[in-house]
Amino acid sequence: MRGLEGKVGIVAGGGRGIGAATVKRLCAEGAHVIVGDIQEDWAKEAAKAGSQGSGKAIGVHLDGTKAASQQALVDQAVKDFGGLDFFHSNLAGGTEGDVDILNCPEDVFDRQVAINTKSHFLATQAALPAMLERGGGSFIYVSSGAASGGAAWQVAYPMTKNAIHPLARHVARKWGPKGIRSNVICPGLIMTEAVAQHLSDEQVEGMQKQTPSARLGHPDDIAAAVAFLASDDGAFVNGQVWHVNGGTQMRD
Ligand SMILES: NC(=O)c1ccc[n+]([C@@H]2O[C@H](COP(=O)([O-])OP(=O)(O)OC[C@H]3O[C@@H](n4cnc5c(N)ncnc54)[C@H](O)[C@@H]3O)[C@@H](O)[C@H]2O)c1
Numbered sequence: 080m081r082g083l084e085g086k087v088g089i090v091a092g093g094g095r096g097i098g099a100a101t102v103k104r105l106c107a108e109g110a111h112v113i114v115g116d117i118q119e120d121w122a123k124e125a126a127k128a129g130s131q132g133s134g135k136a137i138g139v140h141l142d143g144t145k146a147a148s149q150q151a152l153v154d155q156a157v158k159d160f161g162g163l164d165f166f167h168s169n170l171a172g173g174t175e176g177d178v179d180i181l182n183c184p185e186d187v188f189d190r191q192v193a194i195n196t197k198s199h200f201l202a203t204q205a206a207l208p209a210m211l212e213r214g215g216g217s218f219i220y221v222s223s224g225a226a227s228g229g230a231a232w233q234v235a236y237p238m239t240k241n242a243i244h245p246l247a248r249h250v251a252r253k254w255g256p257k258g259i260r261s262n263v264i265c266p267g268l269i270m271t272e273a274v275a276q277h278l279s280d281e282q283v284e285g286m287q288k289q290t291p292s293a294r295l296g297h298p299d300d301i302a303a304a305v306a307f308l309a310s311d312d313g314a315f316v317n318g319q320v321w322h323v324n325g326g327t328q329m330r331d
Pocket of ligand 1: 091092093094096097098115116117118121141142143144169170172194221222223224225265266267268269270271272273274
């Protein structure tokens with residue numbers, strides 16, 4: 080991919096799944112990456128696996144719901160790699176107990192606001208000044224097809240994911256003229272550890288049948304889209320919400 084060699088980025092929530100696959104892909108493209116995760120050992124493991132490419136990765140602890148922790152991640156990128164060119168804000172969680180609106184407890188909603196919405200707000204506040212200093216940069220936020228899918232079984236996850244979209248558009252509109260790009264990826268069903276453990280073989284087969292691309296998603300499918308948006312090949316993509324899902328949802 081054009082222009083990723085030597086770039087410096089952060090993958091927040093990069094300890095496993097889509098984040099870890101993205102660290103690997105970015106390093107293989109020659110980017111240097113700070114990997115943050117609430118599970119510090121996962122972050123270090125993902126960084127070790129990623130560093131086998133030409134780029135280098137460092138794994139650190141991150142609590143994405145805390146401003147100081149997000150700032151420490153950015154400071155580390157500047158200290159260890161000399162600046163910041165992109166931020167892949169991938170982390171999510173707290174969905175346990177998230178059911179329909181009449182039965183979803185308030186604390187479950189609040190927890191998801193913190194993890195799935197506020198973390199991206201804080202990441203942007205921490206990273207934007209460092210990117211502006213660099214003369215530009217790219218935010219790649221991870222939302223979900225669930226944000227627009229209309230789920231009967233879950234209320235807070237789609238709400239808190241959807242809130243990322245206007246954040247990305249705000250950043251693109253306000254700081255686009257200063258060289259900042261800001262986009263969202265909405266994955267469809269991607270077979271990560273987090274997802275696969277909840278699916279029976281029957282469910283997997285059923286979902287495969289409903290996917291026009293005739294297979295389920297792999298973390299590498301999302302990693303490829305992130306790498307594109309972080310690279311100079313993505314230079315004219317700004318303020319967009321991309322659905323990467325093998326065709327399960329088809330949106331304008
Ligand atoms: N896998 C899918 O089918 C799918 C579909 C749609 C959207 N997504 C989104 O893609 C992203 C990655 O999904 P995944 O399946 O790889 O999930 P995952 O649970 O494997 O990865 C999320 C990572 O975020 C970390 N994390 C959670 N809370 C954190 C916090 N407060 N601070 C720092 N790190 C924290 C976790 O430890 C984990 O490593 C998520 O945003 C998810 O909502 C996934």
